[in-house]
Amino acid sequence: MSRPDADDEASTPTMTRPTVLVSDADWRPSGIDELEPAAWRALYHEGNTAVVAGPGAGKSEFLAQKAAYLLQTGRCPWPQRILAISFKRDAAANLRRRVAARVPEHADRFVSMTFDAFTKGLVDRFASALPDSWRMPHGYEISYASERQVEAFLSDIIPSAPGSIRLQVAQLHASRFIADTVGSWELPVTVPAAGPDDAAAYAALQWWRLRSFGRGPARVDFVMLNRLAELLVRCVPKLRQALRITYPYVFVDEFQDTTSAQFSFLVSVFAGGPTATAVGDSKQRIMGWAGALPKALERFAEAFDATTYPLTWNFRSTKALVDVQHVIATRLDPNAVPVMAKADDDIDGNPAEVWTFSSLDREAAVIADWIAGDIAASGRAPADFALLARQKIADFESRFRAQLSRHGINVRNDDALVATMRLQDLLKHEITRLLLGLLRLADQPRGLPKVWHEVLATLTRIHGAEGDNIVQRRIGDDLSTSIVGLRAWLRAHPPERTAGDDVASFLLGLLDMAALRRYVKSATPGEQLHLVTDAFQARLATVISASAKWTDVADQFECSDAVVLLTAHRAKGLEYHTVFFLGLDDQQWWAHDRDPIESTSTFFVGLSRAAQRIIFTTTSPYARHGRIAEFFAMLDDAGVPEINRNWDPGMESLESMTEISATPFRRLRQSGRRA
Numbered sequence: 035m036s037r038p039d040a041d042d043e044a045s046t047p048t049m050t051r052p053t054v055l056v057s058d059a060d061w062r063p064s065g066i067d068e069l070e071p072a073a074w075r076a077l078y079h080e081g082n083t084a085v086v087a088g089p090g091a092g093k094s095e096f097l098a099q100k101a102a103y104l105l106q107t108g109r110c111p112w113p114q115r116i117l118a119i120s121f122k123r124d125a126a127a128n129l130r131r132r133v134a135a136r137v138p139e140h141a142d143r144f145v146s147m148t149f150d151a152f153t154k155g156l157v158d159r160f161a162s163a164l165p166d167s168w169r170m171p172h173g174y175e176i177s178y179a180s181e182r183q184v185e186a187f188l189s190d191i192i193p194s195a196p197g198s199i200r201l202q203v204a205q206l207h208a209s210r211f212i213a214d215t216v217g218s219w220e221l222p223v224t225v226p227a228a229g230p231d232d233a234a235a236y237a238a239l240q241w242w243r244l245r246s247f248g249r250g251p252a253r254v255d256f257v258m259l260n261r262l263a264e265l266l267v268r269c270v271p272k273l274r275q276a277l278r279i280t281y282p283y284v285f286v287d288e289f290q291d292t293t294s295a296q297f298s299f300l301v302s303v304f305a306g307g308p309t310a311t312a313v314g315d316s317k318q319r320i321m322g323w324a325g326a327l328p329k330a331l332e333r334f335a336e337a338f339d340a341t342t343y344p345l346t347w348n349f350r351s352t353k354a355l356v357d358v359q360h361v362i363a364t365r366l367d368p369n370a371v372p373v374m375a376k377a378d379d380d381i382d383g384n385p386a387e388v389w390t391f392s393s394l395d396r397e398a399a400v401i402a403d404w405i406a407g408d409i410a411a412s413g414r415a416p417a418d419f420a421l422l423a424r425q426k427i428a429d430f431e432s433r434f435r436a437q438l439s440r441h442g443i444n445v446r447n448d449d450a451l452v453a454t455m456r457l458q459d460l461l462k463h464e465i466t467r468l469l470l471g472l473l474r475l476a477d478q479p480r481g482l483p484k485v486w487h488e489v490l491a492t493l494t495r496i497h498g499a500e501g502d503n504i505v506q507r508r509i510g511d512d513l514s515t516s517i518v519g520l521r522a523w524l525r526a527h528p529p530e531r532t533a534g535d536d537v538a539s540f541l542l543g544l545l546d547m548a549a550l551r552r553y554v555k556s557a558t559p560g561e562q563l564h565l566v567t568d569a570f571q572a573r574l575a576t577v578i579s580a581s582a583k584w585t586d587v588a589d590q591f592e593c594s595d596a597v598v599l600l601t602a603h604r605a606k607g608l609e610y611h612t613v614f615f616l617g618l619d620d621q622q623w624w625a626h627d628r629d630p631i632e633s634t635s636t637f638f639v640g641l642s643r644a645a646q647r648i649i650f651t652t653t654s655p656y657a658r659h660g661r662i663a664e665f666f667a668m669l670d671d672a673g674v675p676e677i678n679r680n681w682d683p684g685m686e687s688l689e690s691m692t693e694i695s696a697t698p699f700r701r702l703r704q705s706g707r708r709a
C-alpha cells in the first residue's frame with residue numbers, strides 16, 4: 035500500500051474539512067442517555083478541571099463526552115486537536131475507540147496515546163534540539179536497569195560522594211531510585227562541573243553519567259526519556275508553543291497513577307497553557323510500587339488551579355454492590371461520599387458472598403458447575419464471568435480449564451505469556467486487531483462494516499493520513515484490492531493444511547512494513563513490531579490446527595466467548611456481570627503488610643469490576659485470622675455472608691458435614707440460594 039508522508043506531532047494537517055457545528059443548546063451526549071448534574075458542570079467548565087469519582091462513575095466515558103462536546107461545538111476548532119494521555123496502551127486505545135464511536139466525523143482530531151509514547155515521540159523528533167550536555171550523539175537504546183543493578187550502582191557511588199551528603203546517598207532506596215530520584219530530578223540545562231550538593235541530585239547525575247554519557251548509545255528507560263522531553267520543552271519555547279497551539283485541550287485519564295516525572299512534565303508543558311482535564315480515583319491507586327504520586331489529583335488541582343468536580347453516580351454496579359464498595363471505600367478514604375447506583379438489579383439471590391472450600395479442586399468444580407448452571411438458566415455468555423486473583427493466575431488455570439470444559443465452556447487466561455507478550459496485551463494490540471480484521475474481512479464474503487471501519491482507521495493512523503481525505507481514499511482502495519487477494523489465498527490454503535507462519539507472512543506482506551514499523555515504534559515506545567508479530571504467529575500456531583474455517587481461526591485466536599481469568603491489576607478499567615475474586619488467603623496476599631493501603635486499593639479495584647455479583651473465595655481455613663483479616667472484617671461490616679461450599683445438598687454425605695464442623699469458618703447453609 036502506498037505510504038503518505040508521516041504526520042508531524044507539532045504540525046497541523048494541510049487539508050481542509052467541512053464541519054457542521056452544533057450549538058451548546060443543541061448538544062446532547064451520544065451513546066448514553068444522560069450525565070449526572072456534576073458531570074454536566076464539569077463538561078461545561080471552561081477552565082482546568084479535575085473530576086474525582088469512584089469506580090463505574092463513568093470517568094472515561096466523561097472524557098469521551100467532553101471530547102465530543104468540544105469538537106462538535108467548535109470549542110476545539112479545526113484543525114486543532116485534543117490530546118488524551120493514558121498510562122496503559124489499552125486504556126488509550128479504549129478512549130480512542132469511544133470517541134470514534136461517539137463522533138466519527140471528528141475522530142482524527144482526538145489524539146489518544148500513552149504518556150510514554152508522547153514523551154518518547156518528542157525526544158525522537160527533536161533530540162537534535164537538546165542542550166549540548168544532553169545530546170546523545172550515538173543515539174539511544176531502551177534499557178531497564180534491574181533493582182540489583184541499581185543497588186550495585188548506589189553502593190559504588192557512596193565512597194566518592196562528598197562527605198556532606200554521603201550518608202543521605204547511602205540512604206537512597208534502590209527500589210524507588212528510578213521512579214522517585216531520577217524521575218523527580220529536573221535536568222539542568224548545563225551539567226555542573228562540580229557535583230550537586232544535594233544527595234538526590236548527586237545520585238541522579240551519576241546515574242545519567244553511567245547510563246548516557248559514555249561511548250556508544252545511551253541506555254535510557256522511559257523515566258529518563260520523560261526527563262529529556264521535559265528539558266526539551268523547557269529549553270525550546272517554540273516547541274512548547276507549537277504543542278500548546280496544536281492541543282488547546284489536554285485530558286489525562288487515571289490521574290491517580292501519575293508519577294513524579296509525568297507530573298512535572300505535564301506542569302512544564304501544559305500548566306498555564308491549554309485547558310487540562312484530569313480524571314481519577316485515589317482509592318484505585320495501585321501503581322504506587324511503580325512510582326505513582328500520592329495525592330496526585332490534589333496536586334493537579336493545585337498546580338493547574340483546577341476546579342474539582344466529584345461525581346457520585348455509579349453506572350456499573352447495582353445498589354447492593356455499591357453499598358459493599360462503600361464500606362471498603364471509606365477505609366481508603368474516610369471522607370468517601372456515598373454513591374448512587376444507576377444499574378438495575380438482574381439477579382436472584384445474594385449479590386455478594388464469600389465461599390469457602392476445603393480444596394482448590396473442589397473450588398474449581400463447584401464454581402464451574404455454578405457458572406454452567408447460571409449460563410443455562412440466564413442465557414448469559416461465558417465472557418460475562420471473570421475469575422480474578424491478586425496474582426499467580428496460572429495456578430488456577432488448569433483446574434478451571436478442566437472443570438469448565440466439562441460443560442463446554444472455554445477459559446481465557448489474559449495473563450498467559452504468548453512469545454514475550456501477555457495475551458491481554460496481544461489481543462488488544464492495534465496490529466493484532468488489524469491482522470485479524472484483514473483475516474475476517476477476507477473470509478466473510480458479505481463484509482463486516484464495523485471491522486472494515488476499524489481496519490481502515492488503523493491503516494489511516496499507520497500512514498499518518500488522519501484529516502487527509504484523498505490519501506484515506508487511496509488507502510481504502512488499496513485495502514479492497516488486498517482483501518480480494520487475501521480471499522483468493524485463503525481459499526487455496528485451508529487452515530488444516532496451512533502453517534501459522536505462512537498466514538502471518540501473507541498478512542504482513544499486504545502491509546507497508548516500513549510504515550508499520552515506524553508506527554509501532556512511535557505509538558508504543560520500547561516496542562518493536564517483531565514482538566507483536568512473533569506473539570501473533572505463536573498464538574496463530576496454537577489455534578490454526580483446531581479450526582476448519584478461517585473465521586474459526588480468528589474466533590479461537592480471540593477466544594472472546596470465554597470465562598476470563600486475570601489479575602486484579604489487569605482487570606483495571608474492565609467490568610463483568612459476575613466476578614469470582616479467588617484466593618482470599620495469605621499466599622495470594624503475601625505482600626499485604628508491605629503496603630496495606632495499596633493492597634486494599636487492589637482489593638477495591640478487583641471487587642468493583644462486578645456489575646451484578648461478586649463472590650470471594652478461599653480455601654484456607656486460617657485466612658480470616660491471617661494477614662488479610664481486615665478484608666474479612668470489612669466484608670462482615672458490609673453484611674457479606676460466608677457460605678461453606680463443601681456441602682452440596684443431594685450430593686454429599688454426612689462425612690463432608692463432619693469435615694465442615696471441624697473448620698473454623700463461620701458457617702451458613704446455602705439453602706434457597708442459586709447453586
Ligand SMILES: Nc1ncnc2c1ncn2[C@@H]1O[C@H](COP(=O)(O)OP(=O)(O)OP(=O)(O)O)[C@@H](O)[C@H]1O
Pocket residue numbers: 066067068069070087088089090091092093094095096315318349350606607608609642
Ligand atoms: N452517563 C452514562 N450513562 C450510562 N452509562 C454510562 C455513563 N457513563 C458511563 N457509563 C457506563 O458505565 C460503565 C463504567 O464507565 P467507565 O468505564 O467510564 O467508568 P470509570 O469511572 O472510568 O470506571 P473505573 O474507574 O471503575 O474503571 C461503562 O459500562 C460505561 O459504558
